[in-house]
Amino acid sequence: MDVETDEKELKAAGAEPLSDGRRGLRIHGWEIESRKRSILNSSEHQLWEQKLQTSHLPEMVFGKSSLVLKHVNSGIKIHFNAFDALNGWKQEALPPVEVPAAAKWKFRSKPLQQVILDYDYTFTTPYCGSETIEIYTDYGRGEISQRTCNLHWEDCEEKIDVVSLASKEPILFYDEVVLYEDELADNGVSLLTVKVRVMPSCWFLLLRFWLRVDGVLMRLRDTRMHCVFDVSANPILLRESCWREATFKTLSAIGHPSDPAAYSDPSIISQRLPIIKHKTQKLKVPDNL
Incomplete structure (x- = not known):
């Protein structure tokens, strides 16, 4: 999805592009930036294995790629990155998915070695984003202190207004960032x-973990966040998490295809997968912390 931003539309919405060659924009007190970088090199790969205390990582880890949404007045920064997501995978430590052809799989092993799938090789993660507070600690030097925080998200019954998201508003900024990928x-x-996606009235994001183990299992973990711009009030964020999962056997039993080729696009088949967990929360962003 390529979006060409019109300068007049940006100006009319009170937005401006980020400076210094960064990809993103400023709008209604938010700085929204996407960073797309190359995969980890061998030395970075080893360092990550040490930090995560594992000998397994996805085939492609885009370690320096991220999406960052910073609320300037409060210093709250909501960001998405591969390291924190893999840390979530390591902590959840799901049992490995049973695969009939497991003996033929060569996960990070030499061809003549026996393959033992004793870890969650799907890299399933419960990750729904990272939270940091940036505070200027030395105004003379402009130094910034960062600290990880746990923001106070409250469970709620409110839902993200998908109707408003389907309106014909211009898209001021759009990007997709891959954090990691493995073809199993x-x-x-x-x-x-x-x-x-950033529009004149709001921003909206989708963090998606998509798993398909051919012939065995499909798993979809979506986190959606939505913030409506309101100059008269502090921003309120809605965060909706929805986990779906089903086996190929279950789907085939109710008449859906058993061919993995029919399940290449998670957006199309998501409604076929039953919900196993759903939660909506909201966060009121303060003026400053």
């Missing part, structure tokens, strides 16, 4: 991405 030795896909 050509037996499926494990993919974590985050997309953001």
